[in-house]
Amino acid sequence: MALTGLQIFKLLPNTNCKDCGFQTCLAFAMKLAARQAELDLCPHASEEAKEILGAAATPPIRLVKIGTGPREVTVGEETVLFRHDKTFYHATAIALSLTDTMPDDEIAQRISEAEGINFERAGENLTVNLLALLSESGNAERYAETARKISDESGMPLILCSDDPQLLKPAVDACAVRRPMIYAATEKNWESMAELARSFKVPLAVRHHGSLSDLHDLASKIREAGVEDLVLEPGAGTLAMALENQTLIRRAALEQSDKSFGFPTLVRLGGGDEGPLTVSSAATLAICKYASIVILDRYEPWMFLPLLTLRQNIYTDPQKPLQVDPVIYAIGEPGPDSPLAVTTNFSLTYFIVSTEIEGSGTPAWLAIVEAEGLSVLTAWSAGKFGGELVGKRLLEMGVEEKVSHRKVIIPGYIAVIQGEMEDAMPGWEILVGPEEAGDIPAYLKEVWE
Amino acid sequence: MAFEITTKTWPGKIPEITLGKDKGGGFRTVTIGGEETLPFHHFEGRTANRPVIALEVPDSDPENWIELAKEPYRDVLDNPVAWAKRAVDDFGADLLCLHLRGAHPDRGDRSAEECAELVRTVLDETRVPLIIKGPGPSDKQNEVLRKCGEAAEGEGCLLASAVEGHYQTLVATAIAYGHYLVAETPIDVNLAKQLNILISEMNLPPQRIVIDPLTGGLGYGLEYTYSVMERIRLQGLGGDPMLQMPMICFVGEETWKVKEVKTTAEDQPDWGDQRGRALLWEIGTAVSLLISGAGILVMRHPEAAAVVRKAVGELMGEGN
Structure with missing residues (x-):
């Protein structure tokens, strides 16, 4: 949580030595509060001050980047529970899944369809953001080859989906420079997954569909193992559960400064036998209530205009109305x-x-x-x-x-x-x-x- | 550090409203309101009643509806009673919204007496609670709703809608014949509160008012409605009695008129199949307003309503 100038002032030596370049400690504190100066300008700052100010400067929800280049996806760093309190910053990234068992031409076609989704509305281009590659072949070589191909041919960032770290490793290796996200660390595989994410410096999704405290424990262990960019997937078996878990995670991050829950979240939809309208209704909830990434295992072309328009609505800054070109x-x-x-x-x-x-x-x-x-x-x-x-x-x-x-x-x-x-x-x-x-x-x- | 859930409680509570009249013989009532927490926050407070879905019943052939929306009622377009029965019996409407559009001077100028007769028949035939929606704020609407209110005395109908400048007659009607009143204001918390105060000052109890925050459909101001509803609910739970009313959203009429719903896939190939897109336009609007606090959703297409009904069930923690 951000500190006021006076709160910061109390942490400073109050000697007005001017070593920082400012006339008084109070003036320096005000600059710090306004984020117009850094604490290292003060050679006399205590360890305590450094720690407290450092923690306060860290956003409560970490910014996580997936991919590279113009289609890089940025999620997290949200600051409110209700959009009217400020705004929601980083719009829900939509990921479309494909599998490594699909023939190459089908994969190519799906990629070009995903890349082609682009609706111009109120001066913005509404697009889908990620490709999620599922490993169904069980063949590490085929999976890595497919991942490499997608990563070479498409600018869309990738989510590499498998619970088997052995199978994932060659694929992560093949496209690590494009910064894919690994999906997902679980109770069973987290140590190897954390190692993989850390060594290739890529973001890691953490999945636990049990209680929130189980997910919290898992995320804590992975943080302690040195992985900084996490995305959390809590249980979303029913809409009520999805709403509860997403709400409690966001609240813990913002109101309790809970570090293990201070990450963007993910919802995966469409893996069951529900119809596309039901999947879309769950996606509606996910977009409104806090999901940073939605992976769609099932999708139809007609879903995108409504869902992306909804996302644009919810993520519009209430202080800055959308404008159309004056023509x-x-x-x-x-x-x-x-x-x-x-x-x-x-x-x-x-x-x-x-x-x-x-x-x-x-x-x-x-x-x-x-x-x-x-x-x-x-x-x-x-x-x-x-x-x-x-x-x-x-x-x-x-x-x-x-x-x-x-x-x-x-x-x-x-x-x-x-x-x-x-x-x-x-x-x-x-x-x-x-x-x-x-x-x-x-x-x-x-x-x- | 282990994770523990911290919960919030609220000083305010949304009063319950029971629409309709329990008079036996298969007549159903519908109870809304009763929330002691934010929408579906079951982990920290009670949501006493599930939000309900009303299906639209136009009093005359809705010539401005697109084919897709007329499809389920193709053979009863000019038979509102048959339409109403189908909406209840086949499509599972919790209640109905009878739109007296034909009373508008430009759409047939149907008399208040005819409207009242229709209201009476629909009530007797369908046995579910009724939202009676007039032709729009005007002297004609006042006259029509007064006659209808009289014909439905004691049936606990919801009259729609009182607006600033056109509310006195409707308030008097609601008081005289035991009905409930929709208070509509243009997407603004303070205006909503002000109208509720004006209405309450005429001695209609706040527990007889339902707020219509004015629905902006998906892509057409949804975010304004969404946030105004969140703010109304937060202030109501925070203890403001003039913002503690249940809320109603007229989703159907706001979604089915927009370009993105009316345009065919032939005309816009990259928008995809029109049917799914149109249904989702209505579902997306409904679900987002559900989680910002709607107690009654007035919807048009039965298939969209069915998907939303399923979502309501899940959000209420049923079938888990």
């Missing part, structure tokens, strides 16, 4: 005679307005004006959506070339900007649209005929 969007297939409407670049506003226009059956142009991602009324109150500015932007965007008429619809809540817009857009008629997006279809039907 003129074609909704349906509008022509020069189609209606033209304008609103802000707050992604939610855009999505709702465009959905209603689409639902109306009347194709239209929707011009998005930059307003720092604020909604219409908020943007207007903050002086980001005044009539002069909106009018100017619309002309700059080239609305005159898009439509042959000279009419533009503004949101009903800001009817007040009508006059200013008329001044800013000579020759244009400024129409006041409805206040609520839900009334857009009726409005278009009535007004635009």
Whole structure:
């Protein structure tokens, strides 16, 4: 947990010797609290101070990186239980599994499908993140060869899945430079797995589906054996158990500074005979409640748009609304005679307005004006959506070339900007649209005929 | 260091609400609320009742629904009574949400008397509790819900929805005929609290109010609803009586209208099969709102509802 300047000050010598470069110990303490200085600037700091400050500086949940290069996956370092308290930082990484018994061309196809999943939404690219290679052949050579091939041909980071350290070793060796994660250390194999992870400097998943205290003991032993990058997999046999375990692990890390639970977590789904919708409903819970990695042993192409959109929603910073690009969007297939409407670049506003226009059956142009991602009324109150500015932007965007008429619809809540817009857009008629997006279809039907 | 679970307790509790009327003859009631802890935190507090699923029943052919959503009711689209019975008997709805959409001036302008008659028939035929959803905030809605409330006197229906500026008539109706009231506010904790206070000041007890935090569907503001619900529940458990009501989410209507659900796989091949994608859009919205505190989920597709029902069972610790 972070310390305040005063708490840090009490740990300093209070001699104001200026050796650290600051005028007083208090000034130095304030800089330390703000993370703008390091304790080693003070040559007189006690061992106790070093220890306490060192522990406080360590994030309660460790940041773990899997893979290398542009598709490197970063999970952990979360700081809250509820997203409204701050934000969730590192979105749940989705891993798709494949097995070494699949023919090479099928493996190649699955990889290219996984790499191809990419939905652009609100200025972000939604993708799946990892490939989980299961060893079903039982043949270490085949497994290592497959792992090497994937690691050579795909930029997606790998999870190497087997409980047999002997079988895993050649595969880990073959692609260690690409930093795969080993899955998983268990009660039975943990010593060899810890050795493998430590010697190849790769992250290690720790699985225990028994009680949380069993998982805790196992993670403690592996930490003591010198493995720093762990990912924890508690039991998730039912949704209630998944929720309980994930919640208690996150709480222990954040509220008790529990070191053995201070790691990202993992949920593996789809290994049983449940249908893809049931798997997806479990994935929904996992994304909302704290899983850093979800391995899907079963998946269908249609699962990804909903699940990745959910992930984007949950991991959006509540303080920084998503924004869409400020351009003129074609909704349906509008022509020069189609209606033209304008609103802000707050992604939610855009999505709702465009959905209603689409639902109306009347194709239209929707011009998005930059307003720092604020909604219409908020943007207007903050002086980001005044009539002069909106009018100017619309002309700059080239609305005159898009439509042959000279009419533009503004949101009903800001009817007040009508006059200013008329001044800013000579020759244009400024129409006041409805206040609520839900009334857009009726409005278009009535007004635009 | 061994691990020990530390648990939290809360000073507040969500009061229980029993919808419907236990009058024998196969008439069922539904009890929601009763939580003494965060959603499904069984390890530290009691969740007295399982969240329930209401299926939507439109009073007239919902011409704006996509084919996929109409499919289960193909032969009863303009027969709300048959629709309602199917939703209960075949699809296992805990309760129904009768949407009086046809009372809207633009959609047939059905009279309040006709609506009331339909309400009476659906209650008698299905024998499950009813959410009566009006055509939208207006004088017409007030009139319609008043007539319906009168026709269903003592049946413990849930009237939807009171909003700021249009709540007095509905409150009076709920008081006069023994019903419960949905209080809808636009995704804001303070506005929710304020409306509950206004309603309580008219002497409808807080135990007769259900909060509608306004559902943003998946991709369309879900995160706002999710967080507002978490905050409402935290404040309610923290002891604020004006935020201790159970919550209702109108999931079906918010999910089935969006582009990602309506677009076919032919038009967007990389989005994958439309059926699974559409069902998951509704399931994903429902499950995330379930774990942020929903007590009633109003859903559209029976297959999505079945998956969510299974999730509720697991979250309640059944079948473990």
